[in-house]
Amino acid sequence: MGRLNGKTAVILGASDERSMGYATARRFIEEGANVIIAARRKDAVEALAGKLGAEGVACDITSEAELEALAAHAVKTFGTLDIAVNYAGIEVSAPILDVTAEDLRRSSDVHFVGATLFIKQMARVMAAGGSIMTASSLTILVQAPGQAAYAGAKGGADVVVRIAANELGEKGIRVNSIAPGFTRSAMTEAYFEMEAVRRAFLKEMPLGRFPTVEDVAEVALWLGSDEAFVTGQRIDVTAGQALRRVPLASEYV
Numbered sequence: 001m002g003r004l005n006g007k008t009a010v011i012l013g014a015s016d017e018r019s020m021g022y023a024t025a026r027r028f029i030e031e032g033a034n035v036i037i038a039a040r041r042k043d044a045v046e047a048l049a050g051k052l053g054a055e056g057v058a059c060d061i062t063s064e065a066e067l068e069a070l071a072a073h074a075v076k077t078f079g080t081l082d083i084a085v086n087y088a089g090i091e092v093s094a095p096i097l098d099v100t101a102e103d104l105r106r107s108s109d110v111h112f113v114g115a116t117l118f119i120k121q122m123a124r125v126m127a128a129g130g131s132i133m134t135a136s137s138l139t140i141l142v143q144a145p146g147q148a149a150y151a152g153a154k155g156g157a158d159v160v161v162r163i164a165a166n167e168l169g170e171k172g173i174r175v176n177s178i179a180p181g182f183t184r185s186a187m188t189e190a191y192f193e194m195e196a197v198r199r200a201f202l203k204e205m206p207l208g209r210f211p212t213v214e215d216v217a218e219v220a221l222w223l224g225s226d227e228a229f230v231t232g233q234r235i236d237v238t239a240g241q242a243l244r245r246v247p248l249a250s251e252y253v
Contacts, residue, residue, distance in 0.1 A: 003225045005032035008078040010070060012059060012118065013087030013135075014048060015039035016186035020135070021087040023213035024220045025052055031221060034078045038070055039088075061088040061114035067121040075125050083224040084122035086115055086134040091187060092149040103149040111153035116160045119175060123164070129172025131224045134161060136179035136234050141242035145249075158234055165232030174231040176223050181238030183211045200247035206240030 009028050014021025014037040025037050025048075035054040039045040042058035049056025055077060059070045074081040092107040094100070115134045122132050136158050138144070139151035158177050165175040182201045184192045191197050202210065219235050222228050236242050 001031060003031040003221065003227070004028055004083070007032070007082040007224070008034040008036070008074055008080050009083035009085065009224060010036045010038065010074050010081060010122065011085045011087070012038045012061060012070070013089065015041050015044040017048065017051075018184070018186040018189065018213070019087065020180065020183070020185055020213045020216045021085070022048060022052075023217040024085055024087070025054055027214070027217040027221050028083070028224065029053060031225075033083070033224075036070070036074050036077070061086070061118060062109045064117045064121065067114075067117055068124075071121045071125045080128065081122065081125050082128070082130045084118070084126075084130070084132045085220055085224070086118045088114060088118075089135060089187065093146045094149065095146050096148055099148055104152070107149040107153040108156075111150065112156040112160075115157040119160065119164050123168055123171070123173050123175075126171070126173050130174070131228070132164070132168075132173060132175045133220055133223055134177050136161075136177040138179060138181045138238045138241060138246070141179060141236065141238065142244070142246050144246040161234070162232045169231060174223070174228070176228075176230060176232065177234045178216060178219050178223070179234050179236050179238065179242070180216050181205070181211045181236075181241045183213060183216065183237075185213050200251045201241070204241045204244040204247060205238070206243060209239060211237050211239050 011025050025035050038057045038059040040060045046056040059066045137154045139147040140155040161177045
């Protein structure tokens with residue numbers, strides 16, 4: 001216990017108790033951090049913050065002004081920002097022959113432009129160094145059909161992570177991404193209700209069980225702590241599925 005004592009963390013993308021953001025916030029608080037959770041829905045994030053004993057702030061990742069305000073709020077409230085984690089995401093799925101420019105722009109606004117500006121605004125207030133993380137995805141580690149808009153934007157953000165790590169290292173700021181696998185969360189709950197989908201995915205996981213939001217939170221905790229002398233990396237939390245494949249929809253039988 002106490003691995004994050006004295007540190008302040010911002011976690012964006014925590015508006016549901018089933019989310020990676022919520023699990024990470026809970027874990028950070030257990031380890032002594034001051035935590036600010038943020039999400040687009042003000043009522044939801046404030047309700048969760050009350051349960052956690054955290055600060056709750058409304059923030060839309062597609063607004064740079066709101067990201068800047070979120071970082072400033074952390075410094076104003078706690079005097080510093082040491083850790084910033086971005087889990088904000090939306091589901092965008094369509095085959096190449098059907099994907100639209102709007103699909104691509106919508107995914108990019110959140111997963112590429114938003115993630116990049118999150119890194120920028122959080123880093124600008126990290127006067128004493130720190131750790132920044134953003135969520136990558138299994139879909140860029142294996143070529144999942146229908147995921148061009150989603151995985152393309154996530155993959156672009158992973159390139160930005162490496163560039164940011166290179167540029168910000170001299171300021172003592174580490175920048176990494178976390179690639180969760182098929183994990184039961186608020187975003188994937190409907191898929192987990194389908195036994196055929198669960199069975200098809202589990203077959204592709206060498207470790208023999210699904211990753212959990214708690215597994216992801218443990219990786220975020222390590223990356224946020226002083227134990228992780230690591231930067232510019234994408235950490236795979238897929239239960240080994242990245243070594244294999246994503247099942248096709250035709251296999252959900």
